[in-house]
Amino acid sequence: MPIITFKGTVKGAAGDLMFMSISGPNHFSFNQGFSSSFTEPLNLIPGNTYNIAISAHTQGTFTFDAGGTFTSINPAVPDQFNGKTNESYALVV
Numbered sequence: 001m002p003i004i005t006f007k008g009t010v011k012g013a014a015g016d017l018m019f020m021s022i023s024g025p026n027h028f029s030f031n032q033g034f035s036s037s038f039t040e041p042l043n044l045i046p047g048n049t050y051n052i053a054i055s056a057h058t059q060g061t062f063t064f065d066a067g068g069t070f071t072s073i074n075p076a077v078p079d080q081f082n083g084k085t086n087e088s089y090a091l092v093v
Helices: none
Strands: 003-010 017-023 029-034 039-043 050-056 061-067 070-073 085-092
Touching: 003 017, 017 061, 029 039, 050 061
Parallel strands: none
Antiparallel strands: 003 039, 003 061, 017 029, 017 050, 050 085, 070 085
């Protein structure tokens, strides 16, 4: 199984958070909140689509990216997010 690495940084006031939720086949579920820099490597099964939900509660900015061997991520992830946001992505491994 390929390792997909999710990375990001939350830059804001104390208490600012970004939540990442990933769901996929066979009841795969990953849910985590972050308040600073993070790196999360996950083993994901090739040939499957994983749904990624990002929710940020920040007065500053945050970054989020996925790296590793995968087919696609849609829509494209912007270089930076500003403020509060809720975004969803489809990651095909």
